[in-house]
Amino acid sequence: MRRRNLLVVQGGGPTQMVNATLAAIVDEAHACGAFERIWGAHAGLKGLLNNQAIDLGRLTRDEMELLRKSPGAALGSSRARLTEEELERLAQCLDKNEVHDVLFAGGNGSMRSAEMASRKCREAGCAVRVLGVPKTVDNDIAVTDRCPGYASAARYVAQSTRDLGMDVHALPQPVSILETMGRCVGWLAAAAAAGKRDEQDAPHLVYIPERPFALERFLADLDRIVARQGWAIVVVAEGIRDESGQLVYQAADPAQADPLGRPITGGVAQHLAESVARNLKVRCRSEKPGLLGRASMLHAAAQDWKDAAVVGRAAVRGLLDGETDKMVALRPVADARPCGYEYVALERVAEIERPIPATWTHDAAIPATEEFFRYLAPLTGEFLSYGEPPAPERFC
Numbered sequence: 001m002r003r004r005n006l007l008v009v010q011g012g013g014p015t016q017m018v019n020a021t022l023a024a025i026v027d028e029a030h031a032c033g034a035f036e037r038i039w040g041a042h043a044g045l046k047g048l049l050n051n052q053a054i055d056l057g058r059l060t061r062d063e064m065e066l067l068r069k070s071p072g073a074a075l076g077s078s079r080a081r082l083t084e085e086e087l088e089r090l091a092q093c094l095d096k097n098e099v100h101d102v103l104f105a106g107g108n109g110s111m112r113s114a115e116m117a118s119r120k121c122r123e124a125g126c127a128v129r130v131l132g133v134p135k136t137v138d139n140d141i142a143v144t145d146r147c148p149g150y151a152s153a154a155r156y157v158a159q160s161t162r163d164l165g166m167d168v169h170a171l172p173q174p175v176s177i178l179e180t181m182g183r184c185v186g187w188l189a190a191a192a193a194a195g196k197r198d199e200q201d202a203p204h205l206v207y208i209p210e211r212p213f214a215l216e217r218f219l220a221d222l223d224r225i226v227a228r229q230g231w232a233i234v235v236v237a238e239g240i241r242d243e244s245g246q247l248v249y250q251a252a253d254p255a256q257a258d259p260l261g262r263p264i265t266g267g268v269a270q271h272l273a274e275s276v277a278r279n280l281k282v283r284c285r286s287e288k289p290g291l292l293g294r295a296s297m298l299h300a301a302a303q304d305w306k307d308a309a310v311v312g313r314a315a316v317r318g319l320l321d322g323e324t325d326k327m328v329a330l331r332p333v334a335d336a337r338p339c340g341y342e343y344v345a346l347e348r349v350a351e352i353e354r355p356i357p358a359t360w361t362h363d364a365a366i367p368a369t370e371e372f373f374r375y376l377a378p379l380t381g382e383f384l385s386y387g388e389p390p391a392p393e394r395f396c
Contacts, residue, residue, distance in 0.1 A: 179268055
């Protein structure tokens with residue numbers, strides 16, 4: 001009887017939930033009893049090509065529970081597009097180690113890697129089943145309703161924006177610009193207004209890549225808000241673009257590119273803060289939580305925990321049922337069907353970016369519509385409640 005070994009690959013940026021998905025995969029693989037060995041690729045595909053793997057089957061129950069609650073990517077991750085020669089080596093590696101089942105946990109780039117690896121294995125005559133497991137705080141994978149990692153990062157952004165507003169309101173400075181991750185989509189930036197209660201509450205202006213950014217309009221809108229109440233909180237997605245489609249800011253140094261050669265987009269908040277100070281003559285700070293937004297376990301959302309486990313277990317079950325060249329896609333939370341997921345072809349999601357639907361945005365200071373916030377609410381859960389500052393009285 002042919003040995004059946006499972007390999008798990010983590011790719012792309014980590015999230016609060018990617019290790020929870022890994023733990024669910026290992027749990028399900030143990031429970032089904034179909035796999036002789038459960039391997040994890042060390043440092044992604046590049047590490048695997050260097051013959052580095054982790055024996056996940058040896059983890060104890062206590063170690064598994066700690067893994068489930070840990071941020072980062074426990075196996076180590078990478079961003080890489082393998083060459084044809086590297087793909088051939090990968091197929092040979094899988095065949096040599098009798099790995100016939102592979103799971104790729106990552107974003108749309110990782111889904112492309114999964115598709116390419118599966119193709120090369122077929123060409124090499126290797127019988128390997130390949131499934132994708134969604135994971136990204138950007139929430140930009142096509143077809144799936146949401147991506148594990150997004151709800152927790154969105155919760156972090158919304159709560160942090162509200163907290164920042166409380167701080168700035170106490171000692172008006174008067175402007176603070178908060179930058180979110182998301183690269184080319186605005187799912188995280190739009191979530192910043194989820195905790196907003198009224199017009200004076202933070203944030204006052206939000207900018208997302210799905211809507212063109214105009215510097216002159218931004219400065220005029222901000223000037224009116226500061227004149228009205230003395231302070232303002234602005235939230236910008238790192239990948240906002242102007243009306244010609246060009247990034248508002250990107251690092252000019254070619255050394256500041258990721259392993260795929262893409263420019264680093266972070267830094268737009270500082271860029272805009274300098275413009276505010278220069279043009280409006282007011283003090284302006286920039287805040288860039290950056291990686292903190294995808295690493296804070298204290299902001300882990302209840303729905304995210306559920307989703308992380310669902311996609312991990314569904315991926316293992318899919319392999320056992322003969323599924324291949326597909327990704328586990330989550331159905332909407334309100335979907336009445338008993339199964340909260342489905343398997344969709346990798347070609348429908350590989351490197352296909354999903355922006356916020358056009359019907360969920362509009363041309364306003366807060367660009368996300370009520371439909372967007374209805375979608376978001378069950379994902380993030382409730383936020384911390386704060387008391388209203390007491391009204392002052394005449395003292396002397």
